[in-house]
Amino acid sequence: GAGVSQSPRYKVAKRGQDVALRCDPISGHVSLFWYQQALGQGPEFLTYFQNEAQLDKSGLPSDRFFAERPEGSVSTLKIQRTQQEDSAVYLCASSLWDRGVGTEAFFGQGTRLTVV
Amino acid sequence: GQQLNQSPQSMFIQEGEDVSMNCTSSSIFNTWLWYKQDPGEGPVLLIALYKAGELTSNGRLTAQFGITRKDSFLNISASIPSDVGIYFCAGRGGSQGNLIFGKGTKLSVKP
Numbered sequence: 001g002a003g004v005s006q007s008p009r010y011k012v013a014k015r016g017q018d019v020a021l022r023c024d025p026i027s028g029h030v031s032l033f034w035y036q037q038a039l040g041q042g043p044e045f046l047t048y049f050q051n052e053a054q055l056d057k058s059g060l061p062s063d064r065f066f067a068e069r070p071e072g073s074v075s076t077l078k079i080q081r082t083q084q085e086d087s088a089v090y091l092c093a094s095s096l097w098d099r100g101v102g103t104e105a106f107f108g109q110g111t112r113l114t115v116v
Numbered sequence: 117g118q119q120l121n122q123s124p125q126s127m128f129i130q131e132g133e134d135v136s137m138n139c140t141s142s143s144i145f146n147t148w149l150w151y152k153q154d155p156g157e158g159p160v161l162l163i164a165l166y167k168a169g170e171l172t173s174n175g176r177l178t179a180q181f182g183i184t185r186k187d188s189f190l191n192i193s194a195s196i197p198s199d200v201g202i203y204f205c206a207g208r209g210g211s212q213g214n215l216i217f218g219k220g221t222k223l224s225v226k227p
Contacts (some may be wrong), residue, residue, distance in 0.1 A: 004158070031213055042119055042204050042217030043159065056214065063215030091158050095213060102147065105213065 002026075004108035006092050012114045013082045021077045021111045025094030032075050033105060034067055035091040043091055049075060082115045089113075117153030128226040129195045137221040139187040139205030147208040148181050149186040149215065154201045162203075163190070188215050200225055 005024040007013035013019050025032050031050055035043035036059075045059040058068070064082075069075040079086055089112045093105035121140045124179045129135055139148070147166055151159035163174050165181035165188060172179055188207075192199055202222050208217040 016162075033214060040219075042122075042219050043215075043217070045214040048214050050161070059214070093158075094163055097213075103213075104161050105215075107160070109156065109158050 004094050004106050006111050007106035010112050015115055017082050018080045021090050023075045023092030029094035031095045034077050034094045037089040084115050087115045119214055120218040128223040128224050130226045135192040135195050135196050139218045140187045144185040144208035145209040149205045149206040150179050150190045152201050
């Protein structure tokens with residue numbers, strides 16, 4: 001597609017429910033990032049993939065958060081046993097490479113997760 | 117998690133005014149970026165800076181990479197209504213591409 005696509009756009013989950021958020025990066029983009037954006041805050045880094053390899057998961061807030069990118073394209077962020085503090089917008093971004101001039105990441109529209 | 121110090125938090129503008137915002141960090145960065153985010157959308161890149169002291173323009177926007185590598189500013193000249201939104205600075209200093217963002221500067225139109 002033309003841009004980074006995320007689905008669903010909105011998700012309401014009951015506390016304790018598991019959720020899965022999907023990201024379709026721009027075709028051919030090697031790097032994929034997940035960020036969490038709480039209301040009124042800037043995005044915060046969660047995890048980074050280079051192709052199918054998860055090279056950095058230092059930002060995942062707990063072991064309830066899990067991300068995968070099995071074929072180096074589509075990625076899924078899974079949150080188990082959701083809690084109210086997980087309510088946020090989850091942003092996905094992809095780039096041709098991980099750094100350097102002209103390789104900055106493009107962001108999707110995000111998935112707004114509300115845990116009730 | 118770590119966030120950069122971005123100021124002001126919010127400001128009101130009148131059409132035609134110049135706007136200035138800045139960002140500081142306790143860490144050194146190799147790259148400074150400025151993004152704009154509209155409601156319900158993801159951040160959109162406005163300007164990227166890769167060298168200390170670099171001054172870069174994109175239309176009415178001008179940004180600079182501080183010589184200490186710990187700060188950056190963004191200026192918007194002759195603001196127009198569509199400039200309204202939230203502006204974020206972001207820095208990158210590590211070996212990988214993940215960014216550290218500021219808390220944002222919200223631009224609104226003066227009533």
